[in-house]
Amino acid sequence: MKKNLAAAAAAMLLALPAQAADSVKIGFVTTLSGPAGIIGKHMKDASDLALAMLGGKIGGLPAEIVYGDDQFKPDVGRQVADEMLKRDKVDFLTGFIWSNVLLAVYQPVIQSGTILISANAGPHQIAGEQCAPNFCSASWQNDQTPEAMGKYMADQKMDDIYMIAPDYPAGRDMMSGFKRFFKGKVTDETYTKLGQSDYQVEISQIRNANPKAVFAFLPGGMGIQFVKQYAQSGLREKIPLYSAFTVDETTLPAIGDAADGNYEVGFWSPDLDNPRNKEFVAAFRDKYHYYPSFYAAQSFDALTMIDRAVAAVKGDLANKKGLIAALAKADFPSVRGPFKYNANHFPIENFYLLRIAKDADGTFVRKIQNVVFADHADAYAQECKMN
Numbered sequence: 435m436k437k438n439l440a441a442a443a444a445a446m447l448l449a450l451p452a453q454a455a456d457s458v459k460i461g462f463v464t465t466l467s468g469p470a471g472i473i474g475k476h477m478k479d480a481s482d483l484a485l486a487m488l489g490g491k492i493g494g495l496p497a498e499i500v501y502g503d504d505q506f507k508p509d510v511g512r513q514v515a516d517e518m519l520k521r522d523k524v525d526f527l528t529g530f531i532w533s534n535v536l537l538a539v540y541q542p543v544i545q546s547g548t549i550l551i552s553a554n555a556g557p558h559q560i561a562g563e564q565c566a567p568n569f570c571s572a573s574w575q576n577d578q579t580p581e582a583m584g585k586y587m588a589d590q591k592m593d594d595i596y597m598i599a600p601d602y603p604a605g606r607d608m609m610s611g612f613k614r615f616f617k618g619k620v621t622d623e624t625y626t627k628l629g630q631s632d633y634q635v636e637i638s639q640i641r642n643a644n645p646k647a648v649f650a651f652l653p654g655g656m657g658i659q660f661v662k663q664y665a666q667s668g669l670r671e672k673i674p675l676y677s678a679f680t681v682d683e684t685t686l687p688a689i690g691d692a693a694d695g696n697y698e699v700g701f702w703s704p705d706l707d708n709p710r711n712k713e714f715v716a717a718f719r720d721k722y723h724y725y726p727s728f729y730a731a732q733s734f735d736a737l738t739m740i741d742r743a744v745a746a747v748k749g750d751l752a753n754k755k756g757l758i759a760a761l762a763k764a765d766f767p768s769v770r771g772p773f774k775y776n777a778n779h780f781p782i783e784n785f786y787l788l789r790i791a792k793d794a795d796g797t798f799v800r801k802i803q804n805v806v807f808a809d810h811a812d813a814y815a816q817e818c819k820m821n
Contacts, residue, residue, distance in 0.1 A: 453750060453752075454495065454748055454749030454750055455495060455525070455749055455750070455751040455752075456495070456496075457495050457496045457497065457498065458492040458493065458495045458496070458497040458498070458525050458526075458740075458744060458751065459497070459498050459500060459522060459523065459524045459525050459526075460492070460497065460498070460499045460500065460524060460525065460526045460527075460528060460737070460740060461499075461500050461502065461515070461518035461519070461522060461524035461526065461527045461528070461529075462477070462478070462481055462499050462500065462501050462502065462527075462528055462529040462553075462733075463502045463504050463511055463514050463515055463518070463527065463528075463529040463530055463535070463539070464477045464478065464501070464502075464503070464504065464529040464530070464531055464553075465503065465504055465505065465506050465531055465532070466478070466501065466503040467503050467505055467506075468505065468506055469629075469631075469654065469655030470506050470531065470629075470654045470655060472654070472655075472684045472685075473531050473653075473654055473684050473727075473729050474503070474531070476683070476684055476726065476727045476729045476730040476733075477529060477531070477553060477554075477729050477730060477732075477733040478501060478733075479718070479721075479722050479726075479730060480718065480726060480729075480730035480731070480733040480734040480737075481499055481733045481734070481736070481737050482499070483717060483718055483721055483722075483734065484733070484734045484737035484738060484741075485497060485499060485737060486721075487717065488737075488741055491741075492737075492740055492741045492744050493740075493741055493742075493743070493744025493745040493746075493747075493748075493749055494744070494745060494749060495744065495749050499737075500518060500522050500524060502514035502515070502517070502518060502529075504531075504532070504535050506532065506535075506629065507535070508532075508534045508535050508537070508538035509538065511530075511532075511535035511536075511538055511539055512535075512538045512539050512542070515527060515539040515542070515543060516539075516542065519542075519543065519546055519548060524548070525548070525549075525751050526548065526549050526550075526551060526740050527539075527543055527548055527549070527550050527551070528550070528551040528552070528553050528572070528733075528736045528737075528740070529552075529553050529554075529733070530552050530553060530554055530555045531554045531555060531729070532554075532555055532602070532604070533555040533556070533557040533576060533602065533603040533604035533607070534602050534603050534604075534628075535555070536552060536555040536557060536560075537557055537559065537560075537603060540560055540564070540569075541564075544566045544568060544569060547568060547754060548568065549568045549569075549570070549754070549757060549758065549761070550568060550569045550570075551569075551570045551571070551572055551736050551739065551740065551761075552569070552570075552571045552572060552573060553572050553573060553729070553732045553733045553735075553736040554573050554729055554732055555573075555576070555604065556571050556573055556574050556575040556576045556578075556607075556780065556812075557576055557603045557604065557607060558575065558576060558577060558607050558610075558812075558813075558814050559603075561575045561778050561780050561812050561814035561815065561817075561818065562778070562814035562815075562817035562818055563817050563818070563819070565778040565779065565817075565818035565819065565820055566820075567758050567779075567820060568754065568758060569779055570739070570761045570762070570775070570779040571779060571780045571781060572732050572733075572735045572736035572739060573701075573728075573732045573781070574701055574780070574781060574783070574812075575607075575780045575812035575813075575814060576603075576604050576607035576608060576611065577607050577608070577610055577611030577614065577812060577813055577814075578611065578701075578785065578807075578810060578812050579608075579611070579678045579679065579699055579700060579701065579785060580608045580609070580611040580612040580649075580651060580678045580699070581611040581612065581614055581615045581785075581807070581810070581813075582615075582678075582699040582785035582786075582787070582806040582807050582810070583612060583616075583649060583676055583677075583678050583697075583699040583806075584611065584612040584613065584614060584615035584616035584649075585615040585616075585806055585807065586697075586699065586787050586806050587616055587618070587647070587649070587676060588615055588616050588617055588618060591618075592616075592618055592646060592647055593618035593619050593646060594618070594619050594621050594645045594646040594647075595616065595618060595619070595620055595621060595645055595646065595647050595648070595649055596620075596621045596622055596623075596624075596640050596643055596645035596647070596648045596649070596673075597609055597612065597620060597622070597623035597624070597648075597649050597650075598623070598624045598625075598626065598636060598640075598648065598649075598650045598651075598652065598660075599623075599624075599625060599626070599650070599651040599652065600625065600626050600627065600628040600629075600630065600651075600652065600656060601625035601626065601627065601628060602628045604651075604653075605625060605628075605651060606625075608651040608678060608679075609623055609651070611813075612649055612678075614813060616649075621643050621645040622639070622643055622645075624636055624639065626652075626656075628656075629655070629656065630656060630659075631655065631656070631659045632659070632663075633659060633660045633663050633664070634663065636660075637663060637664060637667050637669065640669060640673065641667070641669060644673075645673060646673070647673060647674050647675070647676060648664075648673055648674070648675050648676065649676050649677065649678075650675060650676070650677040650678075650680050651677065651678050651679055651680060652677070652679075652680045653679045653680060654684065654685065655685075656680075657677070657679075657680035657681060657682075657685045657689070658685045658688045658689055660680070661675070661677075661680065661681060661685075661689050661692050661693050661696070662688075662689060662692045664692070665691075665692035665693075666692075670692070674696075674697075675696055676696070676697050676698075677696065677697070677698055678698065678699050678700070679700075680698070681693045681696055681698050681790055681800070682698070682700075682727050682728060682729075682800065683704070683724075683725045683726060683727035683728075683730075683799070683800070684727045684729065686725075686790070686797075686798045686799070686800075687724075687798075689798075690798060691798075693790045693798065694790055694791070694792075694798065695789065695790060695791070696789070696790045697787060697788065697789055697790075697803075698787075698788040698789075698790065698800055699785055699786065699787055699788060699806060700728055700785065700786060700788055700800070701728070701770055701781075701783050701784060701785050701786070702728045702731045702732075702769060702770050703728075703786065703788055703799075703800045703801065703802050704725055704726065704799060704800070705799070705800075705801055705802055706769070706770065706771065706786075706802065708769075708770075708771040710767040710768060710769050710771070711731075711769040711770070711771070714726070714731065714734055714769045718730065718734075725797065725799060731769045731770070734769060735766075735768050735769055735770070738766050738767065738768070739761055739764075739766050741766070742760065742765060742766040743757045743760040743761045744757070746759075746760035746765075747760065761775075761779070762775050762779060763775075764781075770783055770784070771784075776811050776812065776815045777815055777818055777820050778812070778814065778815045778818035778820060779820075780811075780812050780815065782809050782810065782811045783809070783810065784805055784807060784808050784809065784810065785805070785806050785807040785810055786802045786803070786804065786805055786806060787802070787803040787804050787805075787806050788800040788801060788802055788803065789801050789803050
């Protein structure tokens with residue numbers, strides 16, 4: 435009799451309707467101090483804007499974003515993420531500029547069952563063998579963007595290229611991605627210290643190697659220093675500079691004329707012509723009085739993704755499978771326009787050639803020239819066991 439009552443009680447519990455949570459808490463790990471803090475500011479401003487535009491609610495529930503500063507260090511990032519999971523009991527974890535920081539926190543977060551959404555970093559490991567259902571990217575896999583530059587330079591029949599990147603996981607991925615599509619001669623590739631600020635030695639090496647062009651991946655403050663020093667050296671007029679994640683809306687105010695006419699690649703730009711992007715850029719500039727970067731665009735999308743997923747499960751945050759399924763549909767208004775997720779939860783999206791030029795107000799911005807890749811998937815999805 436007792437067994438029957440227990441079984442009946444269990445059946446009744448299972449039959450109860452899903453219970454909506456009282457609120458949503460989102461942990462956001464980024465860099466908020468030091469030279470790289472400007473990137474974190476873009477990400478934080480965009481996330482705050484997204485939440486404000488949603489009326490302070492995610493999926494109809496009152497929401498809070500808890501920010502944490504990784505200080506540009508993997509061990510600090512892991513500690514911050516751990517505190518968010520255990521102390522703050524966040525429902526989602528997002529942010530993450532740096533691949534080494536994301537790799538440091540990845541396994542503990544995934545094993546906790548918490549949904550993790552990268553708003554920037556996309557190391558190849560988590561796109562392939564270490565893919566997981568409760569991970570999604572709101573950006574790209576690291577190799578994808580430099581693949582676009584490799585293809586563009588190959589299409590232009592360029593040869594004799596010098597490559598430079600910082601020595602950390604994303605730097606290795608970026609060089610690998612570039613070479614996947616660039617089939618010409620690579621004169622040399624140099625890996626610098628992460629966070630380096632003086633590039634006189636590397637610029638001398640480039641001068642001595644005398645390549646036809648340089649491809650650089652030097653994000654944040656590294657890009658500011660390299661591009662300015664490269665122009666000051668006089669090499670810019672002799673050896674053109676092409677880049678990915680080096681010249682953007684976080685670095686252009688400091689680089690200025692030194693980047694004029696340079697070429698970048700990316701999945702997004704402020705001038706991307708779709709209604710959602712126009713709404714985002716206008717709202718961002720109105721609120722903060724500066725141009726948003728792709729870091730901001732990705733963060734804005736990450737918050738919007740979470741909002742739609744929570745709404746899809748009617749606020750039942752315990753329904754992880756439902757949340758993951760909703761995220762995988764990519765059914766939300768993205769600033770990049772329509773895109774879809776691959777089996778590894780990385781975007782299949784467009785990549786553009788961008789040129790640095792002044793807008794009507796005299797501000798240097800990235801302007802779209804043409805599509806290099808349409809609906810471009812990453813190279814690691816086939817290694818993902820979810821496939």
